[in-house]
Amino acid sequence: MKQLVCRTIALAISLAIAAPAFAQPGSNARQLEQAIDQSHRALEAILNGDPSLYLALFADRDDITLGNPFGPFGQGRAQVAATLANAANKYQRGTARVEGVAVYGDGNFVCLVEIEHDRTQLAGSDEFSEFSVRVTSLYERISGQWKLAHRHADPITTARSAQSVLGK
Template identity: 30%
Template sequence: MSELDDFLTAMLDRQIAAETAIHNGEVEPRMALWSRSDPVTLLGAMGMSNVGWDTVSQTFRWVASRFSNCTAYSFELLAAGASGDLAYTVGFEHADLSVDGGPPQSTKVRVTHVYRREGGEWKIVHRHGDYVPVDDLPPEPGRGTATAGE
């Protein structure tokens, strides 16, 4: 098994389970995957930028308090790499959930994670997530692009 395969086997299923949990308002599984050793950083889809475990963990608690009723979560891995004690993933998170008790909605977030091996275990040390701008989405199947006057 390659270094990358070892990393993905050790981390990906655990991370998907933790992300599903936070989309249902449960923060602890996500927090368990994160390093407590600075530097840790978070650049978020909700406009937040945090440096240091204290502020990052507070943000996770706030995010979890806003999310509920996740009926679907998936992670679309686009790229990944691992070398020594560092690794990364890049992909899209797709979720159907309620935000602030509102009606269910579908979300798509571009995410990049950086991982560091600590004591033989992979830990997340950075997350950058942002919502995919509508202009970056391809047309839906069966719908072409319309021009003015059509």
């Protein structure tokens, strides 16, 4: 996991160096690195039944959003907290490896695209399961800190037919 985390952080740093907006006074690529690292630790916490680290990463306001494979989008702090808790209740004894795909942004917003490769026990099972999800996270710089404004994860990591979106 550390190698892929380093790759994601390297992408973030290269964006920080290449994007002129990051060079503006008050911006801090190190804080972005820390936020991304915290999100990877929060992922492992979710896979061990603990939603609190992820909730701490989200901005504290009513327009934040979270989408995951278990239901509709949660919007606002209360719904995001409930959506995280619902996901965390499904897992135990998990680990993750994160693959950075792309980073886009400026001094106030960063969009991070990753693939998470997870290994965990589903709650109530003795067997480990492995799965991957594609993830898009939107960070906003608020009062000098990078906070999540949006996160979306779904299990579509391979090509699918047009019929697959019909849900039949």
